[in-house]
Amino acid sequence: MSRELPPAPGMTLVPGGAEFAVYAAHATGVTLSLDDGHRERRVELEGPLHGWWCADLPGVGPGTRYTLHADGPVDPGRSLRYDARTPLLDPYARALDFGGSAVVIDPTFDWGGDVPPRHPWSSSVLYEGHVRGLTMLHPGIPSHLRGTYAGLGHPALIEHLHRIGVTTLELLPVHAFVSEPALLQRGLINYWGYNSLGFFAPHGRYAAAADPQGVVDEFKAMVRALHAGGIEVILDVVYNHTAEQGIDGPTLSWRGLDAAAYYRIDAFGRDVDMSGCGNTFDLCHPVACQLVLDSLRYWVGEMHVDGFRFDLAVALGRDKNGDYDPDHPFLVALRTDPLLSTTKLVAEPWDIGFGGWRTGQFPPPFSEWNDRFRDDVRTFWLSDVASVLGGGPGHGSRMLATRLAGSQDLFGHGHRAPTASINFVTAHDGFTAADLTAYDEKHNEANGEGNRDGASHNRSWNHTVEGPTDDEAVNAARRRSIRNLLGTLLISSGVPMLCAGDEFGRTQYGNNNAYCQDNEISWLDWRWEPWQAELVDQVAALTRLRREHAVLRQRRFLxxxxxxxxxxxxxxxxxxxxxxxxxxxxxxxxxxxxxxxxxxxxxxxxxxxxxxxxxxxxxxxxxxxxxxxxxxxxxxxxxxxxxxxxxxxxxxxxxxxxxxxxxxxxxxxxx
Missing domain, CATH: 2.60.40.1180 (Golgi alpha-mannosidase II)
Known part of the structure; x- marks a missing residue:
């Protein structure tokens, strides 16, 4: 081998062709299968060079499709199960076709002087939404663009975001993903997207474009349009686990290349599951850590996004012993990287591992989803009111006051500020604001799990009637409760996050775990009744108050x-x-x-x-x-x-x- 160092990971276009590298330190051979539309060929990669397998590829250019095949030992005790017959995806693939192959793309794009809005945290209002769900039923967006990246960049949606004072759109996962086999067997699909297949490729089904190059370009055009409208884009990213699940799951990429490098494995070769999804990506391994950092840099540098919300972020900061470490090398890298440290970084501060609840324990400049804000606000305005009306005790006002003032009990240390708290009363996972006021119990039967899935303790209150009712007194009380929840959210110190559709009282019909409902249960219905239109005006009034009065945007603790x-x-x-x-x-x-x-x-x-x-x-x-x-x-x-x-x-x-x-x-x- 003439190389002393491997080329950059993945497929890199160079004059006259491309260079390629993939990590598979335990493999005995790796083959690249190429298809440029005219001919297919197989290339035996050279290696392993520091664990990397490499090749120069004359003639390879945009549009070429490719997969990998890795051969090596079968040793379950070391989690090695190589099978050269299995096609594998390049972990650095920038685009995927609908057949499951990686596709080489042309990275050039006319950004037209795109400038990120860079809203300060203290002035930010986040809006968590789903690419499909936001626009699938929007009458102001052409039908062929609904449910797509292009639909998100349409003036009709941007106008609505402006109306309600949103500065930052936080999107549920857009990394390429697949549905779990168990869901497909029930005739359902993974709607939320927390089942990553690739960390660089945008999910193809979310594009109006039919070809992989068009998918990437459409995503970029969406970001460009939102930026032109003054709206930032944050991605909800899932690096804690992958779509390969446990050892009984599908082998799609990382597991077939080098499971011992990419996943947390115990002494018996079994997956250590801190995600609840069968596996945990191991950011203690330098190559896995490099992969995630390269992915993040790509989405900022090439796709122009403005930040990230890290799903189950505690799993990303666990050391070799499995303990959470705020100075984990990955977290240090995020804080010191010249590019990534300038973006919005948001942690979901928990996972399902031992000691997994870590709200308030991430280092600056991270902000965190504040689940204590969610719980305490719901308790005060909903479950405690129901208790008092029933003659029982409540919890008083101390915790609500603490949340109004910026949650200093959680974030008042380590050079942090109220803006470390991402305040929310609802998110994609759980009841909507309207459903919090209409249901005491979850109603997840449509998910096919016997209503066993989803949280059972929601601090909700149905106002004496379960579900929809014609009783106007009950409906009026519910509407006031919604206003109390959203009002508290939007006047509290910290950074407010609205869940899409709460501003007009959308319902999921009591489903508090609609992860597999790609239908009207999850899609926003933009046909508003008068009270819904009025609620939109209420939210707009509250965000306007927040903009106009600096004391509602505290930068320091009181x-x-x-x-x-x-x-x-x-x-x-x-x-x-x-x-x-x-x-x-x-x-x-x-x-x-x-x-x-x-x-x-x-x-x-x-x-x-x-x-x-x-x-x-x-x-x-x-x-x-x-x-x-x-x-x-x-x-x-x-x-x-x-x-x-x-x-x-x-x-x-x-x-x-x-x-x-x-x-x-x-x-x-x-x-």
């Missing part, structure tokens, strides 16, 4: 100290009578009404008063004094069906205002 000499404290908490709340009140489960005054750090800006009434009856709330101010103006009230902010409801200091049962109000200082 201290209770004056923001300037003679000015108000950055935060103060009051009882309904206007007295400061003490420790005894905070610990009292009966405390369910309070106000939170956020003092502006600039005398020229506005202070904000939040009034929270979690009682099931009206409460008179006293408006506290603000040094240097004169009065308050009501900006938003969850008890109001309409989001009209033009009303001039102004009150003076010391005035009492009525907070409706189970309601949230936002007041701004005037003068």
């Amino acid at each position: 201290t209770g100290d004056p923001v300037y000499e003679g000015g108000p404290a950055d935060v103060s908490w009051r009882s309904p009578e206007g007295a400061p709340l003490g420790a005894q009140e905070w610990e009292d489960p009966a405390t369910r009404s309070f106000s939170m005054l956020l003092g502006s750090a600039n005398a020229a800006e506005t202070d904000i008063l939040l009034i929270v009434n979690g009682q099931t009856h009206p409460v008179q709330m006293t408006l506290p004094d603000i040094p240097g101010r004169q009065r308050y103006r009501l900006m938003w009230d969850s008890a109001a069906e309409e989001a009209d902010l033009s009303r001039e409801d102004e009150r003076g200091f010391g005035d009492q205002v009525k907070a409706a049962p189970c309601s949230l109000q936002v007041w701004a200082s005037v003068g």
Whole structure:
């Protein structure tokens, strides 16, 4: 072998052809099968060179299809099961055809001066959505573009994102994936996409284009269009496991090339499963770690995405002993890489392994999905209200107040800030906001698992009727609860994330695990009833308040100290009578009404008063004094069906205002 070092991994175009390299350190031979549409040929790769098998490939260019075949030992105790008859995918494939082959693409694209929006975390509003689900039923998008990357880049969707104040679109997985055999046997498919087949190739079924090159170009055009509209693109990426599942699953790529390098394997050659999906990708191995980092750099450098949400991120930070390490080499690489460290990095801070719950334990600059925010907000506005109405106890207000203030209990260490908390009340996994108010129990029968799948403890409340009802009093109460959930989300310190469709009260008919429902259960229905259109206006009003008032976008944790000499404290908490709340009140489960005054750090800006009434009856709330101010103006009230902010409801200091049962109000200082 004339080489001293292998070429870059995967297929790299060079003048007159291509270079190729694949890692398979335990193989005894690797063959590349090529098909350029005119002839097929097989090339025996040279190797292993530092574990890599390589070749120069004159004449190979865009459009060439290829697969790999690896030969080697069969030793289950070392997780080696080579079979030269099995076609394997290149782990670095940039595109896949519908037959399962990798395809060489032309990487050039006219980006037209594309510039990433780069919204600061403190000004960001995330919107989690699915490529197909967002637009499959959208009447403003041409039918042939619905459910595609092109559909996401259509002006009709961008206009809606602008209307509701979204800055950042977080997409469920777009890496090429396949459906699990067990799903196919039930006549279903994997809809969410958490079953990766390749870390570089965009999923072909999400494109209007019919050819692999067109799929890649369409994805790039989507990003370009969203950027032109000021919308960032974050990808939900699944590097913790792959579609190969356990040893009884299909051999598609990594397992057939070098399972011992790519997967966590125990002393008996069995997969260590920390994902719940049969295998765990081993980022302790340099080659596996390099593969994931190269994938991330590709999506930023070549596809222009703005960041990533890492599925089951704890699994990516486990050391050789299986313990989570915030200074794991992979996490250090993300924090120090000149390209990746400038993007938005979001961790899902748990996996199913031992000690897998790690919310608040990722290093900066990571932000994290805050499941405690989800649980505490649901508890206060839903399950506790149901308990109180039934004569039982609640949990009081302390935890809700902690979430409103930015979750300092979780993130107030290690040079972190409120923006480390990605606040959410719903996500793709679980009930929608509307279903949280309409169902006490999950209804997942359509998934074919006997309703055993999905979470059973949802902190939901059906408002006394399970499912849809014609009872207007029940429906009105449900609508107020939705407004309470979304209002709390959008005025809390931290970074809010809306689940697509919650802004107009979409339902999944009680299914809280719609991972296999590529149909009307999961697709957003854009035909709105009047109350749904009004809810959209409510969400737009709340994001506008967030944009216009800096105290709702805290960059630092609140201290209770004056923001300037003679000015108000950055935060103060009051009882309904206007007295400061003490420790005894905070610990009292009966405390369910309070106000939170956020003092502006600039005398020229506005202070904000939040009034929270979690009682099931009206409460008179006293408006506290603000040094240097004169009065308050009501900006938003969850008890109001309409989001009209033009009303001039102004009150003076010391005035009492009525907070409706189970309601949230936002007041701004005037003068």
